[in-house]
Amino acid sequence: MLAKSKLLVAISGTSILIGIAALTQFYGKTTAESSNTAGSAHAGMNHGMAHHEADTRPGDDSAQGNNGHSSHGNTSISPTVRLVNPEEIPANKPTALTFKVEDQSGQAIKKFDVFQEKLMHLIAVNRDLNFFEHLHPEYQGDGIFSVTVTLPEPGNYVFFADYKPAGESEVVSVLKTAVPGTSAARTQLDLSQNQVIGNTTVGLELNPMTVKAGEPVNLTFNLRDSSQNQPIPDLQPYLGEWGHLVILRRSDNLSRKDYIHAHATTKKFSGDVNFATVFPQAGMYKLWGQFNRNGQIITSGFWVKVP
Secondary structure: OOOOOEEEEOOOEOOOOEOOEEEEEEOOEEEEEOOOOOOOOOOOEEOOOOOOEEEEEEOOHHHOOOOOOOOOOOOOOOOEEEEEEOOOOOOOOOEEEEEEEEOOOOOEOOOEOOEOOEOEEEEEEEOOOOOEEEEOOEEEEOOEEEEEEOOOOOEEEEEEEEEOEOOOOOEEEEEEEEEOEEOOOOOOOOOOOEEEEOOEEEEEEEEOOOOOOOOEEEEEEEEEEOOOOEEOOOEEOEOOEOOEEEEEEOOOOOOHHHEEEEEEOOOOOOOEEEEEEEOOOOEEEEEEEEEEEOOEEEEEEEEEEEO
16 A cells, blocks of 8 residues: 655746646655656556646746747746645545646746636646546635545546636646556546537547648637537637637646647637637547537537547
């Protein structure tokens, strides 16, 4: 049985460098892990307490091309984020998480700017990217955010916290954890570009159809009523836009460079919601488009291969 693992040091974010200090006791041995080391949970058995590590840096798009943000830049305070509690996150059980945002001296950052209608956006995914949740932690004051999440099964999970310290640029912090237990084997990828979600059919079109790493691409989500095969009549804005798009490159060691957050370019909805981005490198990417149909959030998930 693994002894308890604790996140001892959150990291300071700069536009280039990442520093991580995380200590994990493994069968009585203490090891240090860096941001380039995958978590301890792979297909197979994860024992004992969860391991947490953090990767925080300003959301500078220059590292991954035009991903939809235009206002990113360096922050002057080098924010850090750490998962305060719990030490163990059980599988398939609602669990309250507490995060703290601090500056480089360890003092709480207490003021944040609202962007896309929230103070913080938290994206939770598992290693295989077949689990996705977009949450909005509540601010408790003194740099503390809290949220309840249910991680469905054992394995590696990654949290992408997206926020803006007051007067500063947007920051994306990456926190990793492992849920104890036996992980399921990886599932085969579904490359279809049409999905039926409730009474909504969502289709994905890429322009150009042959996507290349490092080159601009337009992504079009077509939303139709499944029963009438007509554009849905009741789409409403979600987080101030006609849609929300998160993209992640599949990797055993997800990091900030794998994360793309794109904004909708559509000004008037007539059946399609458009996004523009650049896939920074070759790989398999998962795209989650989210749309507000009369108060119900529809989340579609598509795989795209980028050669």
